[in-house]
């Protein structure tokens with residue numbers, strides 16, 4: 226099992242030469258969505274306009290991109306803050322270099338999942354989606370409360386249709402690698 230790191234992205238940490246993968250940025254350039262990563266000149270506009278960065282001391286999209294440019298592959302993919310992005314596209318709209326920041330974050334996440342780095346909470350949601358068709362299991366108490374109020378039953382989630390859609394891509398393979406149990410590093 227691989228756990229998501231508690232790495233505080235905002236804190237400066239010494240970089241060891243052994244951590245650097247100089248090929249990472251070239252690997253990223255070939256992945257759809259991350260092609261423009263080397264155009265980033267670290268102006269910081271994405272971070273200053275990011276609504277998540279406004280409320281988090283740790284989440285900095287500019288820093289994630291810089292770390293990737295430096296080749297700090299494992300730090301980027303193992304960062305718990307990676308999962309805080311809400312995909313609102315503000316960064317992409319404002320970037321003077323037309324870097325598709327939100328797409329790059331998506332690429333980071335996909336690579337992270339392949340390595341088994343994913344917060345347990347999101348893993349639970351994925352498993353619930355496959356089992357019930359809902360990202361969160363509806364508790365029995367909620368169902369009983371609806372009955373007491375005379376509300377109609379909730380529609381059944383179509384888990385089979387979702388599985389059909391996801392079959393054929395590597396989603397199920399990725400799910401096998403996801404961590405089980407409590408992960409204290411959930412964002």
Ligand code: SF4
Pocket residue numbers: 264265266267268269270271272287290319320321322323324326
């Ligand atoms: S706004 Fe664009 S160029 Fe500026 S730091 Fe963010 S990604 Fe890089």
Ligand code: SF4
Pocket residue numbers: 271274275276277278286309310311312313314315316317326327330
């Ligand atoms: S897409 Fe993500 S990184 Fe970009 S501004 Fe929105 S929350 Fe911030």
